[in-house]
Amino acid sequence: MKSEHGGFTVxxxxxxxxxxxSTVCDYMKQCGLAVVNADAVAREVMGxxxxxxxxxxEVFGADILRPDGSLDRKCLARRAFASKExxxxxxxxxxxxxxxxxxxxxxAAGEQGIRAAILDAPQLFESGGEVLCDKVxxxxxxxxxxxxxxxxxxxxxxxxxxxxxxAQHPEAYYTQQADYTxxxxxxxxxVQRQTECIIRGILxxxx
Numbered sequence: 001m002k003s004e005h006g007g008f009t010v011x012x013x014x015x016x017x018x019x020x021x022s023t024v025c026d027y028m029k030q031c032g033l034a035v036v037n038a039d040a041v042a043r044e045v046m047g048x049x050x051x052x053x054x055x056x057x058e059v060f061g062a063d064i065l066r067p068d069g070s071l072d073r074k075c076l077a078r079r080a081f082a083s084k085e086x087x088x089x090x091x092x093x094x095x096x097x098x099x100x101x102x103x104x105x106x107x108a109a110g111e112q113g114i115r116a117a118i119l120d121a122p123q124l125f126e127s128g129g130e131v132l133c134d135k136v137x138x139x140x141x142x143x144x145x146x147x148x149x150x151x152x153x154x155x156x157x158x159x160x161x162x163x164x165x166x167a168q169h170p171e172a173y174y175t176q177q178a179d180y181t182x183x184x185x186x187x188x189x190x191v192q193r194q195t196e197c198i199i200r201g202i203l204x205x206x207x
Contacts, residue, residue: 008110009206012133014124016168018146019139020184025120027192034109036102038121045097052097095127135202138178141185
């Protein structure tokens with residue numbers, strides 16, 4: 001997985017929900033690395049009046065838009081996650097917009113003289129976002145840990161949390177495609193230690 005950023009390094013972070021990606025990315029911010037969050041980018045590119053939102057309305061119906069032109073996320077979710085085919089349509093519309101904007105942010109970080117930036121993307125491989133990255137790190141945790149975290153984080157029931165977990169790829173999907181793996185079930189200091197060790201190694205290789 002190679003990018004064309006000269007001496008600037010882009011590191012992808014991915015993994016299952018509740019695995020601990022946020023802890024890893026927060027520590028990277030503390031270390032001075034730029035972090036581009038694909039979920040935040042997604043909300044941005046689906047803003048009122050955006051090309052992405054217009055395409056979604058064409059595919060899923062104009063009533064996914066509120067009277068003020070903003071997205072009714074619950075309405076879209078009901079339709080987009082009703083079947084695998086519908087979810088595929090959602091991804092085909094949104095992923096290109098998210099990747100283009102993410103690349104713009106990564107390029108801007110490189111132009112600021114930052115040595116490395118992080119692309120935090122739960123669907124990094126599904127979207128093809130790994131092509132923007134020089135290296136990819138997968139963050140993993142046992143299902144029991146992820147289940148507890150999701151329930152606490154999102155205020156949902158165990159059944160709802162299990163549905164979210166079941167909708168994702170198994171752990172091996174991420175670890176087999178990534179260059180490095182971080183155990184996100186460890187305590188915060190150990191996660192930071194793992195992260196620091198991997199980042200140091202990546203940047204040493206890129207000198």
